[in-house]
Amino acid sequence: MTNQNILSFFLLFFLLSFNFSQAQTDIEIGEWKSHLSYQAGKYVTQSDQDIIYATNWGIVYIDKEDHSVRTLDKLKGLSNVGIERIKYNQTNDVLIIAYSNSVIDLVKEREIITLLDIQRFNNIAGDKRIYDIFLDSDSTALLATGYGVSRINLNENIFTFSTFTGVPTKGIIAKDNMIYTTTDEGIYRVAHQSNVNIQDFGTWEFLGDNGFPSDYTARSIVIFNHKIYVVIDNELYRYDSGLAEKIYTPEDDFTIEYLTAEGEYLVVGESCLTEVTDPTTGELKEIECGGTLFFFDTNENYTEIGPCVNRPLHAIEDENGIVWIADRWYRFRSYDIKNESCNGGFSLNSPFSEKNYDLAIKDGKLWVTAGGLTLQNHFQFWFEGIYSLINGQWNFYNTLNRPKLGGNLDFLKIAIHPEKDIIYFSTFYNGLVKYENDTFAIFNDANSTLGNSPVADTNRTKTMGIAFDKDNNLWIANPTSPKPISVFLDNGEMKNFAIPAPASNIKSLFDLEIDDNGFKWFAVTEASAGILVFDEGDMEVNGDERVRAISSGNSALSTNQVNCIEKDLDGDMWVGTSDGIIIFECGSNIFDEAQCKGTRKIVEQDGIPAYLLVAEDVKAIAVDGANRKWVGTTTGIFVLSSDGEELIARYNTENSPLFDNTILDIEIDKQSGEVFIATGEGLISYRGTATHGGNTHQSNVLVFPNPVRPDHVGPIAIRGLARDSNVKITDITGQLVFETKALGGQAIWDGRDYSGRKAATGVYLVLGTTTKNLEEPQSVVAKILFVN
Incomplete structure (x- = not known):
């Protein structure tokens, strides 16, 4: 039989035996994916082919002809997030990106x-931001910065000079061999000649008299119709032939934000x-009242538009007379x-905003809240609300x-009903929000058991931690209310509870997790305790409640600043604090203070014994299918073994595409293993190796990719196995090729045998056992076809 016939036989056998299987997510295991907000731009430039927008987190290219869009972000090669300015050099095809931390990407x-270079200017302690970029030649760019003026050679990727002015420069141009820069103290210029030491600010000339005010502030500056136009004291001036003349003054309440001159206007x-x-305080306050654009022609006649802009940041005109607005x-x-x-x-298919606070996933659908609190747990008054990612659509x-x-701000926590298509969202401003059948309902002190504080913010119904128990009852933390614990029963009834003695003084309940015994674990934001554990007893009986306040004085907690609580797959409670992690493995004995104090694990860090993540401010904990802990901190992510004694991985902005080291929340898709990470600068995900597994294998164990083609590089995943199953892979004759243990419900194979050789063309059998011995120990659960 020829090789071609053998391959055809294997392929026919494979197709008749098993269906092809595909991954349920569009990224491979070990890959990252950004979920940045591309709803609008903050700055804009252009090339011959594209309009190029900057957002805080990336670049958006819009093709001038067909308006097709592509993006560029940190995941695709940028060094940072927090973009401030961009400028495109047409001659050398270079996009200059300036970040808020003064780093520059070319x-x-x-x-x-x-x-x-700027970040490394050790002699500058103050402002290093880049405020303006001007292309003074085909290969160089001038920078107006917080420390002064610099010039970059775009071909050699070096700074050719820097002038430290002692005052921030806000705008910059070059004309007729002179460099002009604007400051809060006026305009300065210098001759760009070999016999002038540009780096000595003493050689720069201040522009005064000749039409300039005696004392003035200068901002945006451009060249238009061979003349200089500049904003002076919020008025537009022309400077030509050594004379300055005011040509336009905005109406009251309006401020000129920018000037650009890249087209006819x-x-x-x-x-x-x-x-x-x-109306409440009687005090004066400033509010935004929109914006407008003016187009001045070469005769300085102008037209105004208003409806197309609201709060302008920047705009440019292209060669067709189209003004692109940021x-x-x-x-x-x-x-x-x-x-x-x-x-x-x-807008692009992306989250509405970079803000994110809590994440929740069910059936592959991701929900995100965009609220937040101040460090003092006060309102942020953020309106961005809720986002969802369903079937790839935001x-x-x-x-x-x-x-x-309209009356709800600061959306915080999410709870998805275990059985029904209902989602609840807590808010810190106006109670609890219910979403069902694409309709919202609001519960507050007027129509539910939720209450308001009798002392401060008396008109606000604050809700925080929310969670469903095993009977599908929704429990709600209602901080500062006289009865700060409420429950919405699955049958529609409602009930609330005052906290009994000896913890009756505690009112500020925040995060909430329910353990396997049905006990409610609340994070407390009061100095007297870090955790409150509550047992309601018989729901029909009043007065049989139990409570325990856990503090640094009666437990292993080293601090009462508790940020998060998470139950793992073994039922243990992992508590994240501002000083690492405490583990409670008490089961039903949690109310026995003498027997249940929690554990601060001692592990080796750099060869030195220390408490687990000591001194790390732990903000989030998520548990994957292998019971490993994904711990989010203010210094990035730590991935720990199931018992916390081994550091499996560490991710931060230096060694990964993370946008920010401050991790706000982590949520893991149980089916795909995709890890969604909320950071202070936006949302990102990582395809992990573990999925959740049951007591037995699923009927449709999936292998992907399958078939494995010659060009495939990366792991092969076998998903749908019993939790922590032992897995063997053999060839068609029964020869053992590879053996491993599933990570939860998924096993990973690199496609090589024990000698490191890539598997040859053929069909391979996946045999799975279960640690619980609930099925035939050597059953074939899947087949894999290799085509080389």
Whole structure:
């Protein structure tokens, strides 16, 4: 039989025996995926082919011809997040990206060069931000910065000079061999000549008199129609032939934010800020009142548009007279000057905002809240609401598209009903929000057992931790209320509880986790305790409740600052504090203070025994299918073994695509093993190796990729196994090729045998056992076809 016939036989056998199986997520095991918000731009530049927007977290390229979109972010090669300014150099095809931490990326055709020079200026203790970029030649760029002025050679990727001015420079241009920069003290210029020491700020000339005010502040500056235009004291001036002349003054409450001149018109962007009287306090406060754009022609006649902008940040005109607008109003928009029409714009399929607080997943559907609290646990007044990722599509729910949510701010925790298609969201502003059948309902002190504080914020129904128990009853932390524990029973009834003695003084309950005994574990934000454990007893009987306040004085807690509580697959409670992790393995004995104090594990760190994650501020804990702990801190992520004694992996901004080291929450998709990570700068995910497994193998164990083709590089995953199953892989003759233990419900094979050789073409059998001995110990659960 020929090799071709053998391959055909194997393929036919495989197709008749097992179905092809595919992964349920679009990233491979060990890969990262960014979920950044691309709803609008903050700055804009252009090449011949593209309009290029900057967001805080990445770059959006919009093709001028077909309006197709592509993005660039840290996962794809950028060095940072927090973009401040961008500028495109047409001649050398270089995109200059300046970040808020003063790092610069030069995005070239085949590489991205990162410049750290400004960050390393050790003699500068203050402002190093980059405020403006001007291309003064085909190969160089001038920078206006918080410390002064610098110049970069874009071909050699070096700084050619830096001038320390002692005052921040806000705008910069070069014209007729002179460099001009604007500051809060006025405009300075210097001759760009070999006999002038540009780096000595003493050689720079201050521009005064000749039409300039005697004492003035200068901001944006551009060259238009061979003349210099500059914003001085919030008025537009022309500077030409050594004379300055005021040509335009904004209306009251309006401020000129920027000038650009890349087309036929000088584009002027203005924002509005006005004072109103607060009806509650009677105090004056400033509120935003929109914005506008002006287009000045070469004769300095201008036209104004308003409807296409709201809170302008930047705008440029392309060669077709289309003005591309960046502002804080959502969506990428443009305005056609000649046709006087506004393109209402678009946003990318992405989260509504970078803000994220809590994550929850069920049946592959991700839900995200966009709220938050201050360090003092006060309101942030954030309106962004809720996002969802369902079947690859992002949606948002807030006051912009759901008027019912208009009175709700600071969405915090999420609880998904175990059996019904119902989701609850806690808010810190106006109670509990229920989502069912695409409709929202709100529960507060007026229509439920939830209450308000009798002392402060008396009009606000604050809710925090929420969780379902095994009977599908929803438990709610209602901080500062006289009865701070409420329960919405699955039958529709409601009940609330005051905290009994000896912990009756505790009212500020926040995070909530329910253990296998049905006991409620609340994180407490009061100095007297870190955790409150509550047992309601018989729901029909009043007065049989039990409670225990756990503190650093009566347990292994080293601090009362408890941030999170998570139950693992063995039923143990892992408590994240500002000083590491405490583990409670007490079961039903939690109310026995003498026997249950918790454990601070001692592990080796760099060869030195120390408490587990001592001094780490633990913000989130998630448990994967192998019972490993994904621990989010303010210094990144630690992945720990099931018992916490081994560090499996460490991820931070230095060694991974994480956008920020401050981890707000972690949630793991039980089916796919994808780990979703909420950071202070946005959402990112990582495809882990573990999934959740049951007591027996699933009927449809999935292998992916399958078949394994010659060009495949990476692991092969076998999913749907019994938890921690022993797995053997043999060839068709029964010869053992590989043996491993499943990580929860998923085994990983690198496609090689024990000698390191890649598996040959053929069919391989996957045999799975279960540690619980609930099935035939050597049953074939899957087959894998290799095609080489």
